[in-house]
Amino acid sequence: MALVGVSGRRAGCYCLRAVRSLPFCSPLQVPALQLHISKTAMGACQKDFESAVNQVKLLKKDPGNEVKLKLYALYKQATEGACNTPKPGLFDLINKAKWDAWNALGNLPKETARQNYVDLVSGLRSSSDSSSQVKPEADKKRAGYDTLVITSEDCITKIMLNRPAKKNALTTQMYREIMLALEAASKDDSTITVFTGNGDYYSSGNDLTNFTDIPPGGIEEKAKNSAILLRDFVDCFIDFPKPLVAVVNGPAVGISVTILGLFDLVYASDRATFHTPFSHLGQTPEGCSSYTFPKIMGPAKAVEMLIFGKKLTAGEAYAQGLVTEVFPDSTFQKEVWTRLKAYSKLPQNAMHISKQIIRNHEKEKLHAINAEESRILQERWLSDECMNAVMDFFSRKAKL
Numbered sequence: 599m600a601l602v603g604v605s606g607r608r609a610g611c612y613c614l615r616a617v618r619s620l621p622f623c624s625p626l627q628v629p630a631l632q633l634h635i636s637k638t639a640m641g642a643c644q645k646d647f648e649s650a651v652n653q654v655k656l657l658k659k660d661p662g663n664e665v666k667l668k669l670y671a672l673y674k675q676a677t678e679g680a681c682n683t684p685k686p687g688l689f690d691l692i693n694k695a696k697w698d699a700w701n702a703l704g705n706l707p708k709e710t711a712r713q714n715y716v717d718l719v720s721g722l723r724s725s726s727d728s729s730s731q732v733k734p735e736a737d738k739k740r741a742g743y744d745t746l747v748i749t750s751e752d753c754i755t756k757i758m759l760n761r762p763a764k765k766n767a768l769t770t771q772m773y774r775e776i777m778l779a780l781e782a783a784s785k786d787d788s789t790i791t792v793f794t795g796n797g798d799y800y801s802s803g804n805d806l807t808n809f810t811d812i813p814p815g816g817i818e819e820k821a822k823n824s825a826i827l828l829r830d831f832v833d834c835f836i837d838f839p840k841p842l843v844a845v846v847n848g849p850a851v852g853i854s855v856t857i858l859g860l861f862d863l864v865y866a867s868d869r870a871t872f873h874t875p876f877s878h879l880g881q882t883p884e885g886c887s888s889y890t891f892p893k894i895m896g897p898a899k900a901v902e903m904l905i906f907g908k909k910l911t912a913g914e915a916y917a918q919g920l921v922t923e924v925f926p927d928s929t930f931q932k933e934v935w936t937r938l939k940a941y942s943k944l945p946q947n948a949m950h951i952s953k954q955i956i957r958n959h960e961k962e963k964l965h966a967i968n969a970e971e972s973r974i975l976q977e978r979w980l981s982d983e984c985m986n987a988v989m990d991f992f993s994r995k996a997k998l
């Protein structure tokens with residue numbers, strides 16, 4: 599099986615830019631997915647899988663590059679198992695995007711991958727079928743994301759973290775889906791992009807189980823891969839061209855707090871808290887917070903948060919400039935969305951150009967800081983301090 603005829607473009611957020619250039623030549627075919635069923639794809643739903651592979655070729659509408667990558671990854675996983683090829687070079691953009699998508703599936707069993715492929719194609723078929731009917735300008739849920747719910751309405755693209763049972767802790771898959779969602783949002787018709795969480799938490803930060811899935815290359819390889827993932831993830835926020843809004847519906851921990859310094863508006867429920875317990879975890883700041891936090895709140899307050907792990911209430915975070923405005927939880931959703939809908943009607947180009955003027959002169963610096971923070975964390979993750987903290991969490995001795 600091969601993806602054919604792809605071409606890439608040079609860019610900072612390379613894996614996502616590569617996705618953008620996956621081809622879609624004819625509206626009646628998906629030539630990027632010249633699929634041939636492998637004999638290795640045996641099992642209970644083999645027939646459904648074969649049928650789904652054929653249906654992909656008949657889709658009436660281009661499913662978009664992120665979905666095509668997802669289909670590719672699931673197909674490879676279903677037919678060959680876990681990613682088993684060497685990682686393509688840094689500038690082999692297309693193959694790296696494909697490799698990343700496949701590799702992100704980790705040890706997902708072949709049967710699950712087959713089932714996920716079938717489900718994904720089924721979702722694509724129904725959205726493709728219904729998209730040929732006349733439809734109101736309604737809220738449209740995007741297919742192809744397992745850990746996020748993405749909708750577009752009123753010129754607002756909403757990216758909702760969707761692992762409420764795990765307090766929206768960010769898995770490797772979730773980081774990758776967020777990067778894909780940001781890339782898609784940067785090019786869609788929306789004026790502003792909003793992040794929020796499903797359930798009682800905004801996010802509990804990095805999913806600590808990310809540290810338990812050790813590849814054959816050992817923990818050094820794990821730390822290296824995680825540092826690359828972290829750097830790529832934060833780069834996407836640094837480069838995001840449209841106004842980015844955080845609707846912080848509840849407590850926020852770790853990286854979900856640090857990247858707020860890269861957002862343009864941060865609205866918080868009065869139930870939200872902001873916690874960066876890096877020292878407790880044997881870790882160090884990321885998300886450019888070593889630079890943005892002292893700049894936003896002054897060095898003294900930034901140190902309290904980033905070194906001593908002081909948890910801020912929403913009111914304190916507002917007083918220190920990290921939060922734009924705090925709303926009572928009872929009216930939070932109504933007030934925030936009314937406000938955002940009004941903002942989303944402002945002239946799009948003017949808003950985007952203003953964002954560029956405000957942010958562009960610092961981009962280079964932010965990328966350098968991000969690279970340095972990621973490099974330092976790569977070392978930290980191998981430290982006894984960090985490993986003990988993660989083990990403590992899983993043995994339930996420690997909780998924030």
Ligand SMILES: CCCCC/C=C/C(=O)SCCNC(=O)CCNC(=O)[C@H](O)C(C)(C)COP(=O)(O)OP(=O)(O)OC[C@H]1O[C@@H](n2cnc3c(N)ncnc32)[C@H](O)[C@@H]1OP(=O)(O)O
Pocket residue numbers: 763764765767768802803804805806807808824825827828851852853854875879884991996997998
């Ligand atoms: C690759 C890029 C790396 C980027 C570097 C990022 C760094 C960070 O983000 S550091 C911050 C890491 N986060 C944490 O240390 C938070 C750990 N979680 C907690 O302390 C608590 O779960 C809590 C305070 C967030 C919530 O406590 P509570 O209300 O008592 O709820 P539970 O602990 O019962 O949580 C329910 C369920 O969710 C699981 N879970 C929650 N957060 C995480 C997490 N960050 N990682 C993994 N799992 C998490 C928790 O284990 C429970 O699971 P079950 O027991 O299976 O129900």
